[in-house]
């Protein structure tokens with residue numbers, strides 16, 4: 001900052017205080033603010049763009065201008081009435097810890113550069129393993145999101161199944177390597193295919209297994225697929241279909257895969273959190289028998305973006321796939337955790353701090369309560385909407401996802417459903433998106449935010465029915 005030396009502290013303090021005021025003002029305004037944005041891309045470009053500044057601007061002015069100009073393009077995702085995609089809010093302690101993370105500006109790749117970040121990740125790893133009921137010895141990494149958690153886990157899987165076939169993929173690559181069979185459910189998330197592409201597999205030769213009406217991989221069909229041939233095999237299962245919330249039959253999948261010597265990866269971006277609730281745990285039964293797991297903290301744990309979580313039952317494979325060394329780095333020689341051994345980043349944000357704050361502020365019972373509450377709100381949505389004539393709920397609401405279809409007297413149900421979604425978005429009371437499920441257009445409601453109340457649900461149901469009528 002450009003002020004004299006003795007004024008620097010005051011100026012920095014006033015900048016941060018002022019920024020806190022903007023942030024708190026935004027959050028305080030969420031209950032009454034339109035959830036949708038109010039500016040077009042062109043309007044935002046006009047306000048935020050222009051030529052590269054020739055010289056410096058005062059930081060307080062930069063932040064004030066940014067807060068003003070970006071505001072109409074800021075989606076109300078932390079609102080209790082945001083039900084789009086699968087987007088969690090930010091718990092107060094996690095948000096505050098995220099601010100500290102930026103102030104501390106640690107490079108959390110090596111213990112030597114950021115000891116507290118390393119120890120905090122270690123603590124989070126142990127707490128999360130316990131919460132999910134995974135085997136104690138599993139390794140873990142905090143990555144940017146479930147996309148990279150899937151990538152990291154599948155890199156470990158690739159290493160392990162090829163090592164068992166006598167091939168060192170890190171040294172020799174994939175050219176000439178034994179063929180790996182990859183078997184996955186037809187309703188998997190697209191990030192699985194993308195992770196496989198990144199890992200050099202290509203997606204033309206994947207063996208897809210049919211799913212049932214809720215999107216769950218059929219275990220009997222998996223068993224058939226496993227008998228078709230042998231050799232290195234990876235099975236990708238899912239906990240939480242992005243549309244229906246349905247969870248694959250994990251116990252049966254793990255048993256069949258184990259019998260065939262295959263690696264089982266579970267993509268549980270949000271569905272894995274069912275394991276933290278005694279009432280919902282039946283959904284993820286058997287999950288602990290898999291070889292790797294991917295999930296998100298920025299979804300159902302409600303930490304600010306970004307944070308995904310990867311776990312691996314074979315730490316040596318995990319580390320072999322991710323670890324790296326260089327002469328100028330200071331690697332831990334004893335037990336301390338160098339995070340770059342467990343995730344694909346090198347330099348990285350210390351994203352363990354907000355995860356730690358979220359877990360400490362909620363405790364075990366708070367996590368369970370958050371998950372149970374969101375699911376109860378999803379059921380409240382489904383019950384209220386299903387009783388209206390001409391409204392259909394398409395899925396079994398087992399978790400936090402609801403799919404709704406609006407029937408058109410003229411028969412064009414897809415067009416009517418899309419029109420209702422658009423009208424709800426424009427109304428701004430709440431925000432949700434559309435999807436296609438089994439060839440039918442649907443409204444997609446995902447309840448993933450700690451701050452959603454029953455009143456938010458009722459206000460949103462009323463807004464949806466207004467839009468539909």
Ligand SMILES: Cc1ncc(COP(=O)(O)O)c(C=O)c1O
Nearest residue numbers: 086145146147189191242269296
């Ligand atoms: C099942 C599933 N897997 C993976 C992802 C990708 O997660 P992320 O956006 O955190 O990378 C999602 C996102 O919704 C998901 O639902």
